[in-house]
Amino acid sequence: MASPKREKLLEVARRLFETEGFHTTGIDRVLAEAGVAKMTLYNNFGSKDGLIVAVLESASNDMVARLQEAVMASSSDPYEQVLGVFDAFGIWFSDPNFCGCMFQAAVAEYPDPQSQPAKAARTHQLRVCDMFGQLCAQAELPDSESLGKMLAMIASGAMCTARQVQTREPADHARQIAEILLERAGSIGFAPAEAEIANGLV
Amino acid sequence: MASPKREKLLEVARRLFETEGFHTTGIDRVLAEAGVAKMTLYNNFGSKDGLIVAVLESASNDMVARLQEAVMASSSDPYEQVLGVFDAFGIWFSDPNFCGCMFQAAVAEYPDPQSQPAKAARTHQLRVCDMFGQLCAQAELPDSESLGKMLAMIASGAMCTARQVQTREPADHARQIAEILLERAGSIGFAPAEAEIANGLV
DNA sequence: GAATAAACAGAACGATCGGTCTATTGTACC
DNA sequence: GGTACAATAGACCGATCGTTCTGTTTATTC
Numbered sequence: 001m002a003s004p005k006r007e008k009l010l011e012v013a014r015r016l017f018e019t020e021g022f023h024t025t026g027i028d029r030v031l032a033e034a035g036v037a038k039m040t041l042y043n044n045f046g047s048k049d050g051l052i053v054a055v056l057e058s059a060s061n062d063m064v065a066r067l068q069e070a071v072m073a074s075s076s077d078p079y080e081q082v083l084g085v086f087d088a089f090g091i092w093f094s095d096p097n098f099c100g101c102m103f104q105a106a107v108a109e110y111p112d113p114q115s116q117p118a119k120a121a122r123t124h125q126l127r128v129c130d131m132f133g134q135l136c137a138q139a140e141l142p143d144s145e146s147l148g149k150m151l152a153m154i155a156s157g158a159m160c161t162a163r164q165v166q167t168r169e170p171a172d173h174a175r176q177i178a179e180i181l182l183e184r185a186g187s188i189g190f191a192p193a194e195a196e197i198a199n200g201l202v
Numbered sequence: 203m204a205s206p207k208r209e210k211l212l213e214v215a216r217r218l219f220e221t222e223g224f225h226t227t228g229i230d231r232v233l234a235e236a237g238v239a240k241m242t243l244y245n246n247f248g249s250k251d252g253l254i255v256a257v258l259e260s261a262s263n264d265m266v267a268r269l270q271e272a273v274m275a276s277s278s279d280p281y282e283q284v285l286g287v288f289d290a291f292g293i294w295f296s297d298p299n300f301c302g303c304m305f306q307a308a309v310a311e312y313p314d315p316q317s318q319p320a321k322a323a324r325t326h327q328l329r330v331c332d333m334f335g336q337l338c339a340q341a342e343l344p345d346s347e348s349l350g351k352m353l354a355m356i357a358s359g360a361m362c363t364a365r366q367v368q369t370r371e372p373a374d375h376a377r378q379i380a381e382i383l384l385e386r387a388g389s390i391g392f393a394p395a396e397a398e399i400a401n402g403l404v
Numbered sequence: 405g406a407a408t409a410a411a412c413a414g415a416a417c418g419a420t421c422g423g424t425c426t427a428t429t430g431t432a433c434c
Numbered sequence: 435g436g437t438a439c440a441a442t443a444g445a446c447c448g449a450t451c452g453t454t455c456t457g458t459t460t461a462t463t464c
Contacts, residue, residue, distance in 0.1 A: 005441075021313055023225040027422060037442045038423085048422065099313055104362055108310030111223055111301055113368065125366050149363075150375045157359025160306055161351075164327050166315065173352045177383060184382050207411075229452060239412045240453085250452065 006044045008034045014055045018099050022052055022109045022117070049116060052106075056120040059102050064127055071135065078139035079182055082132065082151060086175035089158055093168040100163030104156070128152045141185045154178055208246045210236045216257045220301050224254055224311045224319070251318060254308075258322040261304050266329055273337065280341035281384055284334065284353060288377035291360055295370040302365030306358070330354045343387045356380055 012034040016025045027048055031038055045051040067085055074084025092098060103121040110117040132155075133148025141147055158174035214236040218227045229250055233240055247253040269287055276286025294300060305323040312319040334357075335350025343349055360376035 003440090019313060021225075021311055023223075023311070026420075028420090038444085039425090040441060042423075043440080100310070104306065105310040105313075107365060108302070108307040109223055109225070111221060111307075122366050125363070146375070149371070150379060153359040153363045153372055153375055154356065154379070155359070156362045157355040157357070160358045160362050161327070161355045163309060164324050169351070170355055173348070173355055177352060177356070177379065180382060180386050181379060184386075205410095228450075230450090240414085241455090242411055244453075245410080 003044070005034075005036050005040050009036055009041060009044065009051065010055055010058050013051055014059055014102075017052065017055060018102055018105075019097075021105065053116045053120055056103065056106060056117060056124070060120070060124040060127065063124070064131065067128070067131060071131075078135045079186075082135050082139070082178060082182060083175055085132075085155070086158070086171055086178055089155070089162075089174065090168045090171035093158075093162040093171050098162065098166075101156070101159040104160060125152065125156075128155065136182075136185070139182070139186075141182065143185075147181070147185055150181060151178055154181075205246070207236075207238050207242050211238055211243055211246065211253065212257055212260050215253055216261055216304075219254065219257060220304055220307075221299075223307065255318045255322055258305065258308060258319060258326070262322070262326040262329065265326070266333065269330070269333060273333075280337045281388070284337050284341070284380060284384060285377055287334075287357070288360070288373055288380055291357070291364075291376065292370045292373035295360075295364040295373050300364065300368075303358070303361040306362060327354065327358075330357065338384075338387070341384075341388075343384065345387075349383070349387055352383060353380055356383075 009030065013025075013030045016030055016033065027038070027041065030051075031041060041051065045054055067088070070084050070088035071081040074081055074087065103124050106117040106121045112118060113122075129148050129152040131148075132151040133144050136144035136147040136151070154174050154177055158170040161170040162168070211232065215227075215232045218232055218235065229240070229243065232253075233243060243253065247256055269290070272286050272290035273283040276283055276289065305326045308319040308323045314320060315324075331350050331354040333350075334353040335346050338346035338349040338353070356376050356379055360372040363372040364370070
């Protein structure tokens with residue numbers, strides 16, 4: 001399963017897809033830079049689409065692992081751990097090689113929601129939502145599921161914006177927003193906001 | 203400048219680029235659906251890239267105009283006008299034909315920041331930031347420029363997420379976040395005068 | 405009605421794409 | 435040492451791409 005040639009292909013393909021896009025990166029480019037024969041690619045992945053899906057799955061695992069790492073490294077307090085994710089974003093965005101979120105690019109390049117790349121991107125998005133949601137649940141914040149979705153949305157906005165402006169500023173902005181959001185969510189548990197009272201939710 | 207054939211090309215190309223992507227949409231598809239000869243396209247736009255840039259510029263104008271419309275239609279209060287944008291997003295996302303923000307797709311498909319589509323997308327992003335920033339300035343909120351960027355980032359996250367989940371939920375979440383953000387910004391700037399605002403003196 | 409220009413249909417071009425096929429080389433295992 | 439398998443290089447295929455070129459038709463203007 002994990003042959004060295006296969007890993008090399010995944011690594012090179014991921015880099016090229018990230019920096020130059022899926023459609024514009026030809027099979028031959030990947031093969032040349034990986035130093036691998038064409039048939040090796042087709043034996044391992046079946047097609048270019050197969051390679052793309054494999055790259056996305058691999059990238060999702062890496063990304064989630066890195067986020068978990070950022071979470072663990074920052075603090076034992078779930079509240080701080082959420083903010084730690086955006087700190088990690090700041091470091092990520094500062095990398096001159098940063099070129100945005102691969103899954104956003106995949107969705108953009110494969111607009112059909114039924115396509116495999118789009119499905120892989122959706123799966124990844126759910127993982128991120130879950131991660132944020134679980135942290136909020138651990139922080140005993142109310143409606144952790146919605147909170148998780150909101151945080152994931154802020155993260156998406158940050159990645160998307162960072163790609164355009166090429167600075168770490170979006171990460172800092174996202175962190176500020178997340179901080180306000182968490183603070184507010186925390187205070188709701190003790191002192192409900194007027195809107196919720198008016199809506200009869202309390 | 204504004205020949206009917208040219209307009210027809212822009213209209214069809216925009217629809218196809220939106221729904222199927224820039225690279226996957228061939229020139230011949232555009233020509234066939236627009237009922238226009240090939241040379242007409244090249245006389246008007248010079249190349250496919252020229253057509254893409256023209257489509258993006260036209261789409262930016264339309265988008266900004268629609269946002270301004272949503273702002274004007276909602277209220278005369280800048281605070282409410284900001285939220286009106288996200289209400290408009292809700293309607294937009296509910297459209298079954300909604301397929302995300304064209305400029306995010308353009309950036310994804312043309313990763314080179316120096317490419318013309320990327321530049322057009324960046325220009326558009328600045329216009330949106332400015333629009334939010336001006337609304338915040340009119341609302342006399344402190345640091346309206348940063349606030350504008352944050353709101354634009356939230357908007358980007360909402361559009362990006364809405365494309366994946368295909369519901370209007372991200373618009374509602376974004377509105378909630380914007381509301382909290384504005385409230386917080388307002389209370390910082392006018393903390394001493396909060397009572398007066400509540401009393402309707404401002 | 406003649407002249408000018410724009411738009412037309414469509415063949416053709418060179419390039420590139422994803423994918424297949426062939427024939428050869430290296431390598432591990434019994 | 436022979437067998438089996440993986441990987442190699444590279445020719446080759448059909449399709450599609452963006453673009454150019456040719457010749458004809460339509461519409462506008464003097």
